[in-house]
Structures are given as structure tokens and as C-alpha cells.
Amino acid sequence: MSFLAATAWSRGSVNALRGAGSHLQARSYAAKAKGVPVKQNTQGFKGGKGQKLTKKQKRLEAMRNNKSPGAFVPLPAAQLKHELFQSQRLDELTLPEFNAEDLTEGNAGKAMAFPLPENDAVRVFGVPRNVLLDFRILSKAASVVRDVTIKLVDRLQTASQESSQKNRLVLSGSAGCGKSFLLIQGVEYASSAGWLVMYIPRAIKLVNSSTPYSYDLHTRTYLQPIFAQQTLRRFRTVNEHALGSLVTEAKVDLPDGLSLPEGTPLPNLIDVGLKDQTSAPAVLAALLEALGKQTRIPVLLAVDDFQALFTKSAYKTPHFETIRAWHLSMPRLILDYASGRKTFARGAVVGALSLSDKTYGLSQELRHALGLQPWLQPSPYLKIAPEISSFTRGIQILKVPEKLNINEAASLFGVWNKNKSFHTPGSDEFFLAKYTESGGNPRDFVWKGLLSTLQT
Structure with a gap:
């Protein structure tokens, strides 16, 4: 992979992995208080009151005031023009749907995607924070x-x-x-x-x-x-x-x-x-x-x-x-x-x-x-x-078992691999190394193992 391709991947890969799961929100039951107008500070970066800001200073000020989680803002599909993304588009992660009829012993160890219609319980009631983060990175909410x-x-x-x-x-x-x-x-x-x-x-x-x-x-x-x-x-x-x-x-x-x-x-x-x-x-x-x-x-x-x-x-x-x-x-x-x-x-x-x-x-x-x-x-x-x-x-x-068995871990690995979540090629050696390092613990396997390849 060229240096420019690697740079573009490191900047946009995590952002691009957010798709169908991004509509899940952290549900809050607290009353939303009406915002109180705050007087804007007109002091420039160099200390002068009322001083006009340059374009660069305005851009830095806007970045500082931006409260949205930038690491999880989806990248538009139109910008994914590099050949790295052409083998399988991120919005085409195909998994069987999670439904009552298919939850049998024969399907144990398989990955399934939650359909999440408009009135779905998970969509409406919300999910815990750690699960919300997984769903936002994955292009489809799955387990x-x-x-x-x-x-x-x-x-x-x-x-x-x-x-x-x-x-x-x-x-x-x-x-x-x-x-x-x-x-x-x-x-x-x-x-x-x-x-x-x-x-x-x-x-x-x-x-x-x-x-x-x-x-x-x-x-x-x-x-x-x-x-x-x-x-x-x-x-x-x-x-x-x-x-x-x-x-x-x-x-x-x-x-x-x-x-x-x-x-x-x-x-x-x-x-x-x-x-x-x-x-x-x-x-x-x-x-x-x-x-x-x-x-x-x-x-x-x-x-x-x-x-x-x-x-x-x-x-x-x-x-x-x-x-x-x-x-x-x-x-x-x-x-x-x-x-x-x-x-x-x-x-x-x-x-x-x-x-x-x-x-x-x-x-x-x-x-x-x-x-x-x-x-x-x-x-x-x-x-x-x-x-x-x-x-x-x-x-x-x-x-609940403390660790995933090898079939469950392999299915979980397959979901993140299809989701284009790794810098490292998804080989058997890579899978076994991360599974061993995490001791099979599901959260550590994903966050300290598989997604650790995204750290720079």
C-alpha cells in the first residue's frame, strides 16, 4: 500500500465504519433544559479585543467549539474512491438477520445482524454506552x-x-x-x-x-x-x-x-x-x-x-x-x-x-x-x-462464560474483518494472536486486540 493510501486509510477508516448502527443513540431520560444565551467572546487569538480573525484562526475556533465525536462521523461514500474500498463496499456487510426462528443450536457460533426497524426495542429504548460504541463503528449492528x-x-x-x-x-x-x-x-x-x-x-x-x-x-x-x-x-x-x-x-x-x-x-x-x-x-x-x-x-x-x-x-x-x-x-x-x-x-x-x-x-x-x-x-x-x-x-x-470459544471468536473476527476494520491483513496468525492475547474475553478481543491495529 502506498504512503498516501495508508495515510488516507488511517484518517478515514474508523469514520467510514459507521453505518446502519449510527442511528442508535444514547437515550437520556433527563429533561432537556432550554439553552441559556451566552455572550460570545470577541477576543482574538493574539489578545486584542474585537480583533478580526484570520481564516485559519476561524477554522481552529470552529474545531475547538465542535462538540460532536469526530472520530465517529461517517465519511461520505463518494469519497471512498481508493481501490482499497472497492473490493467490498462498507454498506454491503451481508449477515443473516437476527430473529427468533433461527436461534437454534445449529446456528450457535454464527454472526447475525439486528434488523432494527423504526419501532425496534433497541432503537427506541437505547443501549449501554459500550454497546453503542460497537454499533456506531460497525456498518451494521450485529452480534x-x-x-x-x-x-x-x-x-x-x-x-x-x-x-x-x-x-x-x-x-x-x-x-x-x-x-x-x-x-x-x-x-x-x-x-x-x-x-x-x-x-x-x-x-x-x-x-x-x-x-x-x-x-x-x-x-x-x-x-x-x-x-x-x-x-x-x-x-x-x-x-x-x-x-x-x-x-x-x-x-x-x-x-x-x-x-x-x-x-x-x-x-x-x-x-x-x-x-x-x-x-x-x-x-x-x-x-x-x-x-x-x-x-x-x-x-x-x-x-x-x-x-x-x-x-x-x-x-x-x-x-x-x-x-x-x-x-x-x-x-x-x-x-x-x-x-x-x-x-x-x-x-x-x-x-x-x-x-x-x-x-x-x-x-x-x-x-x-x-x-x-x-x-x-x-x-x-x-x-x-x-x-x-x-x-x-x-x-x-x-x-455468562468468561471467554468466547474458538468458533464464536472466529465469527466475531469475520464481522470486523468484513467491515474493513484492520490495517493488518486478516490472517489466521493475526486472529490467533489477538485471541490468545485477550484470553478470549469478548471486549478485550475486540478493543484491545482487533481494533488496536487502528492506533497510531
């Missing part, structure tokens, strides 16, 4: 069907005919082993199989004081109306096809004396919370209760960063005391279903433990309550809150 994927699918197939009381799972494993990807696969499977899906990709947002809250005397919890309203809106968008056929099976009492009669269509119930933000938490609770009673369609409640629901939140009481997560309305509602206190007649509750955020990480109390690493007993001086033991009772653990 590898692993052996543990088939195990999760089998559990969900069983749960589709059983109460969620018997199907409460938590995905656990070492950092970077693929828990978030596995949870997304479960969400995509359920959505493809016609389930009603509610997906919380970042439960840390429930406890990090990023949304307003207020104390409610009736429920004795701190309500989070904005997060509840956004969840209602996204749930309706994802499940619009099935909600129209479902109705409430009992009278629904809401705040301020409002009530809805028995037989009210669930979209009408959701509309109440969308129109009145203050009633959104009560509407969301009533919606889940109505979904729990019906037996026509199974329901999946999926939560990433599950461990954050058992921590001390960043919210404070009027006396500036720290509020426990289960005293907030959204975490409490999720924990009621995760603990089995409330159930779906058909469906499952699946959570994933994240180890990436140390502020809201896996505590010793939760580790002990879930039975993870039972040989590590907690300190006798450690006081375990009784709520942690109560909310985790009966939860089953699905262990």
Missing part, C-alpha cells in the same frame, strides 16, 4: 449467537408459558464477558417472537440524580415522573402492534381522583401518563399490573446495570440524607417484579450485572445475597440491609 444465547432463549421459551415468578434471572460474569450483549439478544428475541418488551438499558440513570423527584405520601416513595413518562412513551412505540388488543381487567384509580373503568384499552391508559407528567409513575405501575394479569401475550422486563438498584443513590432527602435506591419509585417498581412480589402471568424478568461503573458497582452485600462466589463470605462487621435479601430471594443466576 454473535453464543452457546449461552441458546440457553437464554430456551429459558425465555419456557417463560412464555409460565409465570414470571419462576423466571427471574440475573446475568453475571466477569467484566467484558458479554452480559449486555446477551441481554440485548434476549430483548431482540422476545420482540421478534411477539412479546411485550420493556427494556431499561442504563439503570444507573435511575439512581444518579439525573432526573427530578418528589416525595409521595401515598406510596411513601420518591416519584420520578420524567423517567416514568419517557418509559411509557417508548414502551408504547415499541409495542404499539399488540397494545391495541389489550384492556384493563379492573378499575384503575389514579391520583387527583381520576379513575378509568374496567375494559379501558391500554393505549388510553398510557395516554393519561403522557398528557399529565405528574401521574406518569402511577400510570406506569397500573400498566405493569394490567400486563401482569393478562394471559394473551408474554411480557419481558429487561434491566441492565441491575446492581445499581441495590445501592445508595445520589438523591438526597430534605435533611440531606442519602436515599436508598429502593425508596425511589422506578427502582422500587422494578424490584417488586424482580423479587416476585408482583408477577406477570406469562413472562420473565431478566437483569444484567455491570462492572464498568465503580460508583454503582456490585457490592459485597448483593454479591452475598445472590450467592455469587460463595467462598467469599462477607465481613462479620458488614451490615446487610434486609431489603437486599428480600428483593433478591428466588432470583436465579445465569452465568
